[in-house]
Amino acid sequence: ETRVAERTEQLEEINRELDTFAYSVSHDLRAPLRAMQGFAELLLDKSHSETERVEYLKRILISVHNMDRLIQDLLAYSRLSRQEIMLQTVSLDKVVRDAAQQLELASGGKNYQLEIAGKLPEVVGHHAVLVQVVLNLLTNAVKFVPKGVTPKLRIWSEPAADYCRLIVQDNGIGIAPQHQERIFKIFERLNGLDSYPGTGIGLAIVRKAVNRLGGRIGVESHEGEGSRFWVELPRADAGLPR
Structure with missing residues (x-):
């Protein structure tokens, strides 16, 4: 019974993490994508000056970096859950x-x-x-x-x-x-x-x-x-x- 209770608790924890992950995919991962889309659309507007366009490119690079860091951290967390540790x-x-x-x-x-x-x-x-x-x-x-x-x-x-x-x-x-x-x-x-x-x-x-x-x-x-x-x-x- 103790092992069943422990296993049930582990499964409940996994389900909670999956719920949180689903929220992150819909919110945290989309945030930098929305930023990149917005600044890319501004770049297409030829009325902006060269200085402004360079600034938009910098903002896109920042969003790319943020998204890459989030994905790397997610992978690190996932690996810890699965990898064998001696x-x-x-x-x-x-x-x-x-x-x-x-x-x-x-x-x-x-x-x-x-x-x-x-x-x-x-x-x-x-x-x-x-x-x-x-x-x-x-x-x-x-x-x-x-x-x-x-x-x-x-x-x-x-x-x-x-x-x-x-x-x-x-x-x-x-x-x-x-x-x-x-x-x-x-x-x-x-x-x-x-x-x-x-x-x-x-x-x-x-x-x-x-x-x-x-x-x-x-x-x-x-x-x-x-x-x-x-x-x-x-x-x-x-x-x-x-």
């Missing part, structure tokens, strides 16, 4: 430093401060999946700060009896308590695209990945006071799960 001993120290290196390459020269406090331990997980988890958390930490504020990120770990907690702290805009569960759902955004662009899938990918690794994720935050995301994973010295 658990192994992983160095969190190397995971975080690899993610930090990727963040530097992807940040486009944006100024931020990142502190990795102390040597991080080994856990049971998957290196590539954990790099994606940490990179997504760091990317959000750099993005969601008040205008004019330099992002300050700090990463450290806290050991417990049979697991390790990895913590990513920032000085960003924070998250009100009533929204702290919602942010991990697919396609959820708390802020307008004009203020903070994004697909609304990044934290859903993080939760899906951590769940696949047998871990847990959560956040401690208050609006306007920054956030502290934590990921709990089995300690390597506690042995691989059977």
Whole structure:
């Protein structure tokens, strides 16, 4: 009976995700298409100046980029649901430093401060999946700060009896308590695209990945006071799960 109940819960979760995906296809994926169509029609109007036409082309390219990012995130989320993940001993120290290196390459020269406090331990997980988890958390930490504020990120770990907690702290805009569960759902955004662009899938990918690794994720935050995301994973010295 327990296995039947678990399977039923999994199927219900899949159905909820399918409903959300259907909404995204009809809304999120169509939004950049509508923008491209609108600016393409303006380009056909020969009454516009050369400067205006160049601006319309730039807007079309932005819409193409946004749509490509959304599709890439959808594919990443889908792969996590289906791919086989072999658990192994992983160095969190190397995971975080690899993610930090990727963040530097992807940040486009944006100024931020990142502190990795102390040597991080080994856990049971998957290196590539954990790099994606940490990179997504760091990317959000750099993005969601008040205008004019330099992002300050700090990463450290806290050991417990049979697991390790990895913590990513920032000085960003924070998250009100009533929204702290919602942010991990697919396609959820708390802020307008004009203020903070994004697909609304990044934290859903993080939760899906951590769940696949047998871990847990959560956040401690208050609006306007920054956030502290934590990921709990089995300690390597506690042995691989059977």
